Amino acid sequence: MSTTVSPLAPKKYPKMPAxxxxxxxxxxxxxxxRNRTDLLAMVFDExxxxxxVFTRSKCPSAPVDxxxxxxxxxxxxxxxxxSGNANAFTGKKGRETTAITGKAGAAAAGCQPGEVFLAxxxxxxxxxxxxxxxxxxxxxxxxxxxxxxxEAASAIxxxxxxxxxxxxxxxLGDADVTINGIAKGAGMIAPEMATMLSFVATDAPIAAxxxxxxxxxxxxxxFNAITVDSDTSTSDTLLIFATGAAxxxxxxxxxxxxxxxLAAFKRGLGKVLKSLALQVVRDGEGARKQVEVAVTGxxxxxxxxxxxxxxxxxxxxxxxxxxxxxxxxxxxxxxxxSGEPADRDRLSIxxxxxxxxxxxxxxxxxxxxxxxxxxxxxxxxxxADIGIGxxxxxxxxxxxxxxxxxxxxxxRS
Amino acid sequence: MSTTVSPLAPKKYPKMPAxxxxxxxxxxxxxxxRNRTDLLAMVFDExxxxxxVFTRSKCPSAPVDxxxxxxxxxxxxxxxxxSGNANAFTGKKGRETTAITGKAGAAAAGCQPGEVFLAxxxxxxxxxxxxxxxxxxxxxxxxxxxxxxxEAASAIxxxxxxxxxxxxxxxLGDADVTINGIAKGAGMIAPEMATMLSFVATDAPIAAxxxxxxxxxxxxxxFNAITVDSDTSTSDTLLIFATGAAxxxxxxxxxxxxxxxLAAFKRGLGKVLKSLALQVVRDGEGARKQVEVAVTGxxxxxxxxxxxxxxxxxxxxxxxxxxxxxxxxxxxxxxxxSGEPADRDRLSIxxxxxxxxxxxxxxxxxxxxxxxxxxxxxxxxxxADIGIGxxxxxxxxxxxxxxxxxxxxxxRS
Numbered sequence: 001m002s003t004t005v006s007p008l009a010p011k012k013y014p015k016m017p018a019x020x021x022x023x024x025x026x027x028x029x030x031x032x033x034r035n036r037t038d039l040l041a042m043v044f045d046e047x048x049x050x051x052x053v054f055t056r057s058k059c060p061s062a063p064v065d066x067x068x069x070x071x072x073x074x075x076x077x078x079x080x081x082x083s084g085n086a087n088a089f090t091g092k093k094g095r096e097t098t099a100i101t102g103k104a105g106a107a108a109a110g111c112q113p114g115e116v117f118l119a120x121x122x123x124x125x126x127x128x129x130x131x132x133x134x135x136x137x138x139x140x141x142x143x144x145x146x147x148x149x150x151e152a153a154s155a156i157x158x159x160x161x162x163x164x165x166x167x168x169x170x171x172l173g174d175a176d177v178t179i180n181g182i183a184k185g186a187g188m189i190a191p192e193m194a195t196m197l198s199f200v201a202t203d204a205p206i207a208a209x210x211x212x213x214x215x216x217x218x219x220x221x222x223f224n225a226i227t228v229d230s231d232t233s234t235s236d237t238l239l240i241f242a243t244g245a246a247x248x249x250x251x252x253x254x255x256x257x258x259x260x261x262l263a264a265f266k267r268g269l270g271k272v273l274k275s276l277a278l279q280v281v282r283d284g285e286g287a288r289k290q291v292e293v294a295v296t297g298x299x300x301x302x303x304x305x306x307x308x309x310x311x312x313x314x315x316x317x318x319x320x321x322x323x324x325x326x327x328x329x330x331x332x333x334x335x336x337x338s339g340e341p342a343d344r345d346r347l348s349i350x351x352x353x354x355x356x357x358x359x360x361x362x363x364x365x366x367x368x369x370x371x372x373x374x375x376x377x378x379x380x381x382x383x384a385d386i387g388i389g390x391x392x393x394x395x396x397x398x399x400x401x402x403x404x405x406x407x408x409x410x411x412r413s
Numbered sequence: 414m415s416t417t418v419s420p421l422a423p424k425k426y427p428k429m430p431a432x433x434x435x436x437x438x439x440x441x442x443x444x445x446x447r448n449r450t451d452l453l454a455m456v457f458d459e460x461x462x463x464x465x466v467f468t469r470s471k472c473p474s475a476p477v478d479x480x481x482x483x484x485x486x487x488x489x490x491x492x493x494x495x496s497g498n499a500n501a502f503t504g505k506k507g508r509e510t511t512a513i514t515g516k517a518g519a520a521a522a523g524c525q526p527g528e529v530f531l532a533x534x535x536x537x538x539x540x541x542x543x544x545x546x547x548x549x550x551x552x553x554x555x556x557x558x559x560x561x562x563x564e565a566a567s568a569i570x571x572x573x574x575x576x577x578x579x580x581x582x583x584x585l586g587d588a589d590v591t592i593n594g595i596a597k598g599a600g601m602i603a604p605e606m607a608t609m610l611s612f613v614a615t616d617a618p619i620a621a622x623x624x625x626x627x628x629x630x631x632x633x634x635x636f637n638a639i640t641v642d643s644d645t646s647t648s649d650t651l652l653i654f655a656t657g658a659a660x661x662x663x664x665x666x667x668x669x670x671x672x673x674x675l676a677a678f679k680r681g682l683g684k685v686l687k688s689l690a691l692q693v694v695r696d697g698e699g700a701r702k703q704v705e706v707a708v709t710g711x712x713x714x715x716x717x718x719x720x721x722x723x724x725x726x727x728x729x730x731x732x733x734x735x736x737x738x739x740x741x742x743x744x745x746x747x748x749x750x751s752g753e754p755a756d757r758d759r760l761s762i763x764x765x766x767x768x769x770x771x772x773x774x775x776x777x778x779x780x781x782x783x784x785x786x787x788x789x790x791x792x793x794x795x796x797a798d799i800g801i802g803x804x805x806x807x808x809x810x811x812x813x814x815x816x817x818x819x820x821x822x823x824x825r826s
Contacts, residue, residue: 059749059757089745089757091774124742125775229728234749315642315728315813316821323822329537332502336472336647344472344502361504362538400728402815408729409736 008282008290008378008398009162016149016167017178021045021243022201023144026155029133032084032122037155039133041140042079042199043109048243050076050117051211053219055236062087062094063118064237066102070114074208076241077111079199080118080137081156083184087120087128088234097130104134108141119197119237121158121184153182156197159407160184160283166275170268173261175251177204181272185228185280198223198238198276204265205244205253213257214269215240222273225305225395227312228284229404240269281396286403290396291321294383298391303340305393310338311382318400321380326371328356335384346387351375359387421695421703421791421811422575429562429580430591433616434458434656436557439568442546445497445535450568452546454553455492455612456522461656463489463530464624466632468649475500475507476531477650479515483527487621489654490524492612493531493550494569496597500533500541501647510543517547521554532610532650534571534597566595569610572820573597573696579688583681586674588664590617594685598641598693611636611651611689617678618657618666626670627682628653635686638718638808640725641697642817653682694809699816703809704734707796711804716753718806723751724795731813734793739784741769748797759800764788772800 022044026037052071054064080101087094102113109116120128153163164183169176183198206214215238223238247253252261282290293312298304311317311334320327328349335342345360352374355363374380380399435457439450465484467477493514500507515526522529533541566576577596582589596611619627628651636651660666665674695703706725711717724730724747733740741762748755758773765787768776787793793812 055749056752057746057749058752058755059745059760086742089742089760089770089774091758091772093774124745125770127775231727231729231743231746231750234746314644315817316644319818319821322818325822329499329502330644332472332537333470333644333647336468336470337644339469339471342471345504347472347502357502357538359504361502361506362540400818402818404728405732405735405813405815405818408732409738 018146020245025140049208100130183276284398287398312397322399431559433658438553462621513543596689618660697811700811725810735812
């Protein structure tokens with residue numbers, strides 16, 4: 001864990017309201033780290049519905065397998081998360097660990113193992129000994145409290161330099177419902193999945209299959225639109241829990257995704273996920289700048305997304321941003337290497353409001369001075385207009401600094 | 414240009430024999446660099462045949478367009494290469510520059526502009542002024558000499574820290590023929606193309622269409638099997654020139670790719686290309702280690718190649734190698750993120766001869782000490798056996814160090 005906090009850390013944290021039906025506890029299980037919490041239990045009242053999305057890795061962790069197996073049940077009473085060890089590529093031992101933890105958790109929460117959800121983050125390939133923490137769960141469930149979101153977010157950190165939380169309150173029918181979320185990120189962050197670990201809870205009474213549709217719909221423009229290093233984790237897990245507690249206060253129970261009363265909730269969920277996703281980018285390993293990459297004028301939205309990711313994952317673009325160098329030639333390179341339809345002579349590129357390239361060559365009005373001043377900012381926007389269609393996409397990344405190499409050159413040893 | 418030579422530089426250079434029919438000259442045109450050569454003219458005797466492969470970038474440089482247009486003619490009399498400016502994304506001005514250079518070159522060599530080939534390497538997006546060097550060509554053609562390969566390789570360097578040359582002599586029929594090659598690399602090096610610039614010449618009498626078949630066949634396991642940073646250049650150009658001078662010494666003229674007398678030449682060409690490709694990897698920006706990634710047991714050769722590239726391009730794998738950390742969990746991650754068919758529980762991983770993971774979990778015989786000792790070597794071999802088929806592929810890369818970030822954070826400014 002880094003001792004220096006990212007310069008992009010939030011200046012202040014939102015006050016996280018309690019979610020009726022959700023209680024939390026953390027513990028120092030000493031799994032890998034010393035003198036910090038590394039275990040989180042999140043306890044849900046009876047009737048809580050759950051939905052989730054997971055890594056698309058072909059080598060998923062044992063907890064991902066465990067959650068995938070439980071998800072069709074749609075019900076959750078307990079979430080157990082540990083940091084320091086991912087329980088990934090741990091074979092039969094890994095499955096034993098999730099089984100033991102599931103059983104101990106079920107006994108602690110008075111539920112079925114099928115209502116327990118697990119996530120682990122940290123080193124890959126080291127066996128995770130459930131004996132380190134399974135005995136702690138009963139006490140944690142007993143002591144769990146509602147006003148504990150910051151502490152929960154801290155317990156799941158690995159190389160993160162700050163805890164990541166987000167909250168919104170929206171109308172569902174005439175009742176206020178709240179959506180709280182936490183996340184951890186830092187490295188091994190790449191698209192096409194629900195990056196690393198994020199847990200969202202709401203008191204809205206929404207059926208599991210509707211939650212699932214909302215979640216799957218929201219990740220494309222949030223967690224799946226960020227990348228730190230193009231490396232997709234074996235453990236990525238995003239879960240949402242809906243306790244339904246707001247039903248007592250008059251919130252309507254939602255049973256279909258087409259329900260028009262969902263509009264505000266859907267926007268609110270998108271906001272929470274986007275806030276968490278950007279916090280993950282802003283705490284990317286070694287990050288000193290956030291980079292927004294917007295592609296317009298591509299052949300299709302899918303093509304625009306691929307071009308945007310080609311730019312956002314290019315080591316040469318990312319090191320140029322780190323060096324505060326408006327090296328738009330590398331953006332041309334990244335458009336070209338994406339393999340997507342493009343026409344060199346129609347391509348235009350902006351850094352912020354500075355148009356550097358226009359219709360296939362350097363913009364005649366290009367000002368090195370203005371652009372250099374822009375590059376010294378903390379938030380950089382790169383836009384590429386491909387000029388051949390109407391497809392567009394926006395993704396977010398961070399710069400690639402020497403600190404990324406330093407952090408990852410000695411993370412495990 | 415770096416002042417520190419890569420620790421992976423060749424301990425000694427081969428003596429490069431003259432190729433009858435090829436002469437070279439270099440000059441200090443002051444295009445970007447000072448106090449070094451940045452212009453190369455390679456002059457070929459009448460009757461020289463040519464073949465080439467180029468970047469698959471959708472935004473290729475003006476010289477790539479120029480070469481592609483001339484290649485169907487199959488004849489070459491002059492190659493002009495400059496470093497310091499890539500003449501890429503330079504629009505109409507870029508095409509004017511190649512036209513002027515082509516004409517000046519043709520006048521100097523007494524040939525048609527269609528027999529002139531051009532390559533440029535350096536910064537993207539800056540107009541390249543042909544006035545800087547077109548007037549030098551006549552003198553260079555006049556002064557060109559045969560024993561000048563090292564000097565030629567030096568003139569085309571950008572962030573390279575050493576010149577790259579290779580040579581073999583093989584039998585064609587009963588005659589000896591020689592194949593010489595030079596290359597430049599360093600950054601923006603990625604697969605699916607003929608990386609950066611490489612020029613090969615031979616005195617073998619081989620028809621252009623046969624040369625083309627040989628070259629296209631050889632790049633898959635040489636230049637297209639290396640990656641420094643996954644970033645595909647706009648300028649990648651690999652050209653081979655066959656002067657045919659050995660015909661006078663009894664070498665048979667080869668008109669068909671099926672000619673059995675080609676076997677030794679084909680092997681020799683593969684050797685030269687592989688030597689140059691590995692020299693490019695070993696001079697990757699900031700490189701301190703060479704990494705060979707071998708994938709076996711994949712569903713197909715194509716699938717094996719994709720998995721190998723996923724490993725070789727992973728920033729987390731490459732930083733682990735830089736940190737001398739046998740972090741095989743990141744190899745699992747890279748196999749998983751490739752999206753190719755894999756079964757976590759059949760996967761095995763080796764670093765050198767040390768098997769670290771076997772059938773889905775850490776190898777019981779794993780020795781941290783032996784593996785750590787292995788990781789301190791300069792040449793690292795990673796092998797992943799997917800365990801589901803017979804597809805295999807080998808690719809090469811280098812580690813990702815802080816120096817890569819430093820070099821690319823201030824290359825342009």
